[in-house]
Amino acid sequence: MIKLFPIKSLPSWTANFNRASLIGLALLMLLPTASLSAAGQQVPNIVGRDLEGNLVSLRQTFEGKKTLINFWWVKCSPCKQELPDLIAKEKKHPEVDFIYVHAETNAKTKSAYDSATVKAFLDGLGLSLSKVIIGNTKARMAAGVEALPTTLLVHESGNVEMVLVGFTPENTAKIAAWLK
DSSP, rough: OOOOOOOHHHHHHHHHHHHHHHHHHHHHHHHHHHHHGGTTTBOOOOOOEEEOOOOOOOOOOOOOEEEEEEOOTOHHHHHHHHHHHHHHHHHHHHSSSEEEEEEEEEETTTTEEHHHHHHHHHHHHHHOOEEEEEEEEEHHTTTTTSSSSSSEEEOSSSEEEEEEEEEOOHHHHHHHHHHO
């Protein structure tokens, strides 16, 4: 009888596997900081469509004032939770420009979501966003945004001051402090 996996080798295999797993987890913990390299850089240029279907550019939409840019997706649960919070902040801070970038590709069509789908999603949640750019995954990744939701806090000069990944109490507090 041939032993495919000798029992006596299990302890060393599991020890190596556990070590590799821990190293892998440690490296994964470092990944979110890789996207933070956008801080200090200029506003990324994402080209897409607005809710009316017009071609727009993130850099052309940028008005040279303090700007919050939120990257989100219709199928992202944390995004759905974050949008109402950002809309409330936008109403309290009209001096700050809020731009919402829908930044994911439609799996069925392999292209950006159409404006009707994004509108229907927002209407279904009773949300109204002031400035929307409908982009895709490729544009999001080219801009250095690796996870959704991600929020860029941009100085009047166009330089990104802070990159916040995820909808967390800490990020919500950082946005509130930045808006003051």
